[in-house]
Amino acid sequence: MSEQVLVEARDGVLEVTINRPEAKNAMTKEAAEAIAAAMDRLDADGDLRCAILTGAGGTFCSGMDLKGFLKGEYPVAGNRGFGGLTTWTPKKPVIAAVDGFALAGGMELAMACDMIVASKGTKFGIPEVKRGLAAGGGGMVILPRLLPRTLAMEMAITGDPISAERAHELGLVNVLTDGPAIEGARELAARVAGNGPLAVIASKGVVRDSWLWADEDVNAKQSPYIAGVFTSEDAREGAMAFAEKRKPQWKGR
Known part of the structure; x- marks a missing residue:
């Protein structure tokens, strides 16, 4: 069990928390593999109906751990992509509970979930170009499917973020909360878990x-x-x- 990801089952919902607050929950290979393992548990356990993916310390995920990248580490789990979730999906729903920032791979990870709950003031962005990189975890492909193409282009080539409020207006975010996103995510998960x-x-x-x-x-x-x-x-x-x-x-x- 990795200390970088906390996993807890509550009322038929598996809560998965990226637990690297000191690094703004930057994604490592270890954390990616732990998320992938949690999703396997989600699908295998008949008592679990859906999952919530969130981050500790008021931030969802700031993207790839650049210190690990400089050492040759990529934060992927086998063929499951960044954070163990961007190139596949479990059969059961996953809700992203996003606070603070969902940037670079963090935004790609949020978009890989089935629904997004975000707290007011949260920022979403793919700023890879600002570091001479590109949003290779699906951001450049998925974003123009979920947002107007011209806005997706702006975000991809300027690297500038948008607010949770604007993301909600445009339909990227399902629920906008005044308090922590996990509260709204739990309410949404309960609505899902009550169904067949x-x-x-x-x-x-x-x-x-x-x-x-x-x-x-x-x-x-x-x-x-x-x-x-x-x-x-x-x-x-x-x-x-x-x-x-x-x-x-x-x-x-």
């Missing part, structure tokens, strides 16, 4: 994977994701609970 787990997994899969599906292929490509949902015990339980005006008792099967 198979349905949540299928819905995440379709929303993420359908980005580039051709219109004529949608039904055929979507069917494998949702077929098992409609024949599951949970589907019957959801319908019965609605008819009986009670809370569903999900079994995940």
